[in-house]
Amino acid sequence: MQHETSHVNDAHHYDDHAAGVHVVPLQVLAGIFVALLALTYVTVAVTSIDLGSFNLWIALGVATVKGALVVLYFMHLRYDSPFNSIVFITAFVFLFLFLGIVIMDSVAYQPAVYELTPTP
Amino acid sequence: MATTTQTWEPTQSPAAAPDNYLTHTRGITSWIFTLDHKRVGIMFLVSVTICLGLGAFFALTIRTELTHPGPTILTDTTAQLVSKLTLSNTQLTPQQMYNRAFTLHGAVMIFLFVIPAIPSALGNFVLPLQLGAKDVAFPRLNLFSYHLFVIGTVFFLLTLMLGGVDTGWTFYAPYSVETSTAVATAVVGAFILGFGSIFTGLNFLVTVHTLRRRGLTWFQMPLMVWSLYATAIIQLLATPVLAITLVLLLVERLFGVGIFDPALGGDPVLFQHFFWFYSHPAVYIMILPAMGIVSEVISVHSHKHIFGYRMIAYSSIAIALLGFLVWGHHMFVSGQSALAGMVFSALTFSVAIPSAIKVFNWVATMYKGSIAFTTPMIYAMIFIFLFGLGGLTGLFLGALATDIHVHDTSFVVAHFHYQMAGGVLIAFICGVHHWWPKMTGKMYNETAGRIVALVILVGFNLTYFPQFIIGSHGMPRRYFDYEGMLDQIPHLTLYQIISTVGGYMFVGGLIAIPIYLLHSLKKGRPAPDNPWGAATMEWQTSSPPPWDNFTKLPAVTDPYDFDHLKYDETTQGYVTTP
Amino acid sequence: MSETSEQNDAVGHDEHPPWLAHHFDTPDQQAASAKLGMWTFLLTEILFFSGLFCAYAVFRRNHPEIFFDGHHFLNTALGATNTAVLLLSSFTMAWGVRCAQLGQRRGLIVTLTATLLCALVFLGIKYTEYKVKWEHHMVPGQGRIEALFGVQPEGEGTVPGEPAPRGFHPDIEYVVEHLREADQEAGVRVIAESVYQAELEQRAQYLGTFFGIYFCLTGLHAIHVICGIIAITWILRRAVRNEFSPQYFAPVDCVGLYWHLVDLIWIYLFPLLYLIH
Amino acid sequence: MSNFLSLMHSIPAAILADGSFWLPPPDSSTAGAVDRVFYLVLIVCAVFFIAVVATMVGFAVMYRRRPGHKSERTATHNTALEITWTVIPCLIVAYIFYAGFSAYMQMQTAPQNSYEILVKARKWDWFFTYPNGHIDSDLHVPVDEPVKLIMSSDDVIHSLFIPAFRVKMDCVPGRYTYAWFRGIKEGTYDLYCTEYCGDSHYDMQANVVVHKSGEFDAWLDNAANFYKDLPPAEAGEVLFTRRCNQCHSNDGSAKTGPTFKGIFGQEHKMRDGSSVKVDENYLRESILDPQAKVRDGYQPVMPTFKGILSDQEIDFLVAYLKSLQ
Ligand code: HEA
Ligand code: HEA
Numbered sequence A: 001m002q003h004e005t006s007h008v009n010d011a012h013h014y015d016d017h018a019a020g021v022h023v024v025p026l027q028v029l030a031g032i033f034v035a036l037l038a039l040t041y042v043t044v045a046v047t048s049i050d051l052g053s054f055n056l057w058i059a060l061g062v063a064t065v066k067g068a069l070v071v072l073y074f075m076h077l078r079y080d081s082p083f084n085s086i087v088f089i090t091a092f093v094f095l096f097l098f099l100g101i102v103i104m105d106s107v108a109y110q111p112a113v114y115e116l117t118p119t120p
Numbered sequence B: 001m002a003t004t005t006q007t008w009e010p011t012q013s014p015a016a017a018p019d020n021y022l023t024h025t026r027g028i029t030s031w032i033f034t035l036d037h038k039r040v041g042i043m044f045l046v047s048v049t050i051c052l053g054l055g056a057f058f059a060l061t062i063r064t065e066l067t068h069p070g071p072t073i074l075t076d077t078t079a080q081l082v083s084k085l086t087l088s089n090t091q092l093t094p095q096q097m098y099n100r101a102f103t104l105h106g107a108v109m110i111f112l113f114v115i116p117a118i119p120s121a122l123g124n125f126v127l128p129l130q131l132g133a134k135d136v137a138f139p140r141l142n143l144f145s146y147h148l149f150v151i152g153t154v155f156f157l158l159t160l161m162l163g164g165v166d167t168g169w170t171f172y173a174p175y176s177v178e179t180s181t182a183v184a185t186a187v188v189g190a191f192i193l194g195f196g197s198i199f200t201g202l203n204f205l206v207t208v209h210t211l212r213r214r215g216l217t218w219f220q221m222p223l224m225v226w227s228l229y230a231t232a233i234i235q236l237l238a239t240p241v242l243a244i245t246l247v248l249l250l251v252e253r254l255f256g257v258g259i260f261d262p263a264l265g266g267d268p269v270l271f272q273h274f275f276w277f278y279s280h281p282a283v284y285i286m287i288l289p290a291m292g293i294v295s296e297v298i299s300v301h302s303h304k305h306i307f308g309y310r311m312i313a314y315s316s317i318a319i320a321l322l323g324f325l326v327w328g329h330h331m332f333v334s335g336q337s338a339l340a341g342m343v344f345s346a347l348t349f350s351v352a353i354p355s356a357i358k359v360f361n362w363v364a365t366m367y368k369g370s371i372a373f374t375t376p377m378i379y380a381m382i383f384i385f386l387f388g389l390g391g392l393t394g395l396f397l398g399a400l401a402t403d404i405h406v407h408d409t410s411f412v413v414a415h416f417h418y419q420m421a422g423g424v425l426i427a428f429i430c431g432v433h434h435w436w437p438k439m440t441g442k443m444y445n446e447t448a449g450r451i452v453a454l455v456i457l458v459g460f461n462l463t464y465f466p467q468f469i470i471g472s473h474g475m476p477r478r479y480f481d482y483e484g485m486l487d488q489i490p491h492l493t494l495y496q497i498i499s500t501v502g503g504y505m506f507v508g509g510l511i512a513i514p515i516y517l518l519h520s521l522k523k524g525r526p527a528p529d530n531p532w533g534a535a536t537m538e539w540q541t542s543s544p545p546p547w548d549n550f551t552k553l554p555a556v557t558d559p560y561d562f563d564h565l566k567y568d569e570t571t572q573g574y575v576t577t578p
Numbered sequence C: 001m002s003e004t005s006e007q008n009d010a011v012g013h014d015e016h017p018p019w020l021a022h023h024f025d026t027p028d029q030q031a032a033s034a035k036l037g038m039w040t041f042l043l044t045e046i047l048f049f050s051g052l053f054c055a056y057a058v059f060r061r062n063h064p065e066i067f068f069d070g071h072h073f074l075n076t077a078l079g080a081t082n083t084a085v086l087l088l089s090s091f092t093m094a095w096g097v098r099c100a101q102l103g104q105r106r107g108l109i110v111t112l113t114a115t116l117l118c119a120l121v122f123l124g125i126k127y128t129e130y131k132v133k134w135e136h137h138m139v140p141g142q143g144r145i146e147a148l149f150g151v152q153p154e155g156e157g158t159v160p161g162e163p164a165p166r167g168f169h170p171d172i173e174y175v176v177e178h179l180r181e182a183d184q185e186a187g188v189r190v191i192a193e194s195v196y197q198a199e200l201e202q203r204a205q206y207l208g209t210f211f212g213i214y215f216c217l218t219g220l221h222a223i224h225v226i227c228g229i230i231a232i233t234w235i236l237r238r239a240v241r242n243e244f245s246p247q248y249f250a251p252v253d254c255v256g257l258y259w260h261l262v263d264l265i266w267i268y269l270f271p272l273l274y275l276i277h
Numbered sequence D: 001m002s003n004f005l006s007l008m009h010s011i012p013a014a015i016l017a018d019g020s021f022w023l024p025p026p027d028s029s030t031a032g033a034v035d036r037v038f039y040l041v042l043i044v045c046a047v048f049f050i051a052v053v054a055t056m057v058g059f060a061v062m063y064r065r066r067p068g069h070k071s072e073r074t075a076t077h078n079t080a081l082e083i084t085w086t087v088i089p090c091l092i093v094a095y096i097f098y099a100g101f102s103a104y105m106q107m108q109t110a111p112q113n114s115y116e117i118l119v120k121a122r123k124w125d126w127f128f129t130y131p132n133g134h135i136d137s138d139l140h141v142p143v144d145e146p147v148k149l150i151m152s153s154d155d156v157i158h159s160l161f162i163p164a165f166r167v168k169m170d171c172v173p174g175r176y177t178y179a180w181f182r183g184i185k186e187g188t189y190d191l192y193c194t195e196y197c198g199d200s201h202y203d204m205q206a207n208v209v210v211h212k213s214g215e216f217d218a219w220l221d222n223a224a225n226f227y228k229d230l231p232p233a234e235a236g237e238v239l240f241t242r243r244c245n246q247c248h249s250n251d252g253s254a255k256t257g258p259t260f261k262g263i264f265g266q267e268h269k270m271r272d273g274s275s276v277k278v279d280e281n282y283l284r285e286s287i288l289d290p291q292a293k294v295r296d297g298y299q300p301v302m303p304t305f306k307g308i309l310s311d312q313e314i315d316f317l318v319a320y321l322k323s324l325q
């Protein structure tokens, strides 16, 4: 009866799950692992080269690629119900909303802030 | 899906003496460790009411103190009393007691009452029933939420015993970092309560997604469910930020990590951003479920299909999302940049719109209905009255120029009491009356209910309307004494007296409610399954519902189409006519 | 009741195994709920960390120099090793889930054990890193913590009789020396030694901001690792008792998701804290 | 619609000149603008509130449940209607935002030639430093001249609020904040602290004195050296009432701090058990470095007056304390 339920409410995402969970082949997992190690090496390596402010963005970029690999394959999100992806992405949307506005503001009022004064 | 394969107690056939969730198992532990969402709901209901009483105690302390310029009841003698009652040996000054009073009042009311009140108490009871489900998705987690609530409450009581906390419920740094009061326990308490709230939201979200009765589509869900769903979204997205904010405040206070404390190179305005990123959405955690209740009650008790169902449903979601974009309107004079001020002001008005839509829809629903002046209906109308007024005053606060003037005056105090006491508290009471027959299987005394409702309406406006006036004249909030402004603000003392008298009237009314409700448990006439003629699923099961909610799979219908319901003299309730 | 009985036929009794909670009708429904619940929980976890990332971003944006100075005190080699270790643990965890899906009990037990070991190694390395900071009194409010263990507050900023001070009170010589070396490597030319010395001491003080955030971030992450260890042990125990089957392995799946998130967060922490250019 | 609004918006400020049921008299150059926004919103609220409540009550009466009355089936939604009552409020709030924002901009941008006064907030005192170095606990300003306040705080967040001028701005530790106004009518007004800052938050008030044009400068240099023709003890008394009497009494009554009555020459027990004879040096030290010797039975909450009281002023205070026998 739940199968019928699945069809009428949007829980039908869960059907593919129901139809039999997706088993990721071991080679894929291993491959991802190697890729992750490689990327880690890359970030470390890149920092020694001076690219000005780009270093930060590259580091974050690589981290994001690594994160994506973990999420998509280790966490099966790629094969999971789309709604779970929505949930996960929402988290980042609101994270950036929060960071974005707060940084925007703090940068704007920095001029009024005293020179940093450490513990007296 | 309410019915499944296993274990229907034989007694549960409608014929036999009904075994309901109250009588199903006995003994105190069968409550404390129950996995039944209905019982968890009831436990929350009792707990938050007691907390409400606690908050009210402080409220009255505040009001009585403000009746007259100069120390009124908070004097050195009362201070001695307090120092005896608490574990803190130091003798407080009157103003110190006042500062603790409004802080505890605010913190208790917010964290222990309004936020859990409707979702955790009524929502817990109603949501699965309205979905035709047997329980929430994670009953254990649900119970855990309640236990977290209790633990959090204990921490607040601990705070009380340690002599209270005096930061204001907003915990602004750096004051909260340097004050010598029991900030730590209060913060830990709020942190724990926060997680309770998160888990409730998580539970509801998943329940709505996966436990809807088969055939129940999204747009056949009652609006209460929609609003609880929207609430869950906020609880999940905003509350974790409160949690981390409190953690940081704590480590800042204990070790000095230099994030908020300017003395260590921190940034106090950053704290306000963190705090309000949660605490503005939090006000919609409070009001959305209230709106859900009102949507139900208005339609049912006017025996009239809700007007603009989809608009109301969408506006709930809209409020939930837009609510995240406006937190800076609490910081217009905090030293945040003018740019941010402008953006936040503009966005603030955008949240006013969905609320406006709801209000208009509710009123339109009554058009050509058959309106019964039952207690819930009266409260629903009071809600529209008070929430409308309170919300509209939000426009003064949202507009930059005027907020500069009224910020942190009792104008703001009046605004949010119209919203939280007039909006949420009233809706809460409204819901309690509406579902009381379902929860307890008893009908309460209608006349008592109606009279009390009117007393509350009058008392409420007497309490808070004067605070708008003195506020816009410049009476700051969190002021223990107002001798200094007597020459500046006309009739200040008079307004304060009116406010206090109203406050007592209000409390008087509210205290009466638990009394006649409890009385109905003994003397009240047994409630029919569907006393109001409502079409949502919770009214299709018996009152009170059986352990597994439904003995018979409830029919999926348009939740606001009442034409198939006819009043039946014998049961004095409504029955479906084919 | 006719409808009910008809429902009963819809799903035969035999299909309601013990691990299927009474309020669910089918294993899929239960698994789907668990999954959705877990992902939602991860969402709250991410927002829980968001506050710290926000603080990091704000302070790094406004005082990059402090973060540059600060990262000299972190050991990139160890950080990288830890990253590799966590990645490995993530891999074994994913493998474990796979074993669970396929009902390979021994495989599950082995992979989970491997994951646990990695987790412990991670904590071990983190411990050695923290230890160095501790020895040079570079933990904000360290005096307060020591006081908990009855250590008499000493070092600068302490007033006899008063409780140990909040904030950052490192042993200046060490920090200054370290900064000096870092500058030399970077080839900074010193004009007036006395001025330079004073400046170094200033910079040493400012490091409080960096280490405040560093310990909050890594500390909170470490706490999550510990929670993960507990969760995995619990799963391992159930695996040993052979409680899982290809039909029922949701707990493994969920703990796996949690563990991967812990890894995910570290993936960001590593470059943000260790690899500052 | 919008010209109806602008009509509301241009309520003649005249009729509100000497305050009203809602607002104190608008005695700064920008107050009028604020008030106009206030009344604009007020009218919008009144209109909508009355409309909503009247309709609700009307329906409640007309369609009350009674024998023979049935609820009629009507449309369950009406797109045209719903769009209308979405768009109209949108337009209205958009206008309110615009009105509020433009007034705000006036309040934000101080004129170039403003007279600058440094404001230091501290639990629970205001210190206003004038260009000539004089520090006063009240805010004195010339009428019809733009005054810019450069504000900061020594301890926690405070907020400077002058209702009559519709001016409010937080004083945040660790940074500067700014506010400006132009008093248009001489007189004395209240200044409150509106950010909760601890025990005596309610008492953190000061006066704003708007001087007739010309008189301000006279006041300033008189204030700067008011003691020109006063005996030291009396000069000390003035300082005492300005700075100390919120915590110290001169008549033996107890306050946050010990009373000064007969203090000179007494033996006092200190927290650390030692005891001190109160002489000139001790008094001086207590004022400049209060935490050095904290008297037994009191909290070490006395702030230092280093940099706030000149040596001469301290001498006056000492003289005054001696005179309190
Ligand atoms: C349940 C709680 C609740 C709710 C629902 C609201 C709703 C709103 N609030 Fe309120 N607010 C608080 C609780 C709440 N608030 C609290 C607790 C504080 C103070 C915290 C503290 O400092 O301690 C506060 C403070 C506060 C401030 C900061 C004030 C200050 O400190 O300076 C502002 C500023 O913009 C604001 C605005 C609004 C607005 C625009 C809405 C809107 O959502 C209102 C929308 C509703 C309506 C608009 C009315 C219904 C509509 C009609 C009748 C139709 C006509 C409508 C139009 C023409 C638009 N609120
Ligand atoms: C839900 C939120 C809520 C509610 C319901 C109330 C209710 C009341 N509040 Fe509260 N108030 C706040 C939230 C709330 N308040 C907050 C957040 C602040 C700001 C604090 C700060 O500045 O930090 C505040 C501040 C505040 C002030 C301003 C203090 C100051 O700034 O100086 C005042 C002054 O009049 C006040 C008065 C009242 C009164 C008279 C009530 C009355 O409505 C109380 C009515 C009585 C009841 C609701 C209880 C009746 C009892 C029962 C029904 C249960 C009985 C059963 C048992 C005992 C078992 N409140």
Ligand code: CUA
Residues within 6 Å of the ligand: D121, D123, D124, D157, D158, D159, D193, D194, D195, D196, D197, D198, D201, D202, D204
């Ligand atoms: Cu200073 Cu309140």
Ligand SMILES: [Cu+2]
Residues within 6 Å of the ligand: B279, B280, B283, B326, B327, B329, B330
């Ligand atoms: Cu808000």
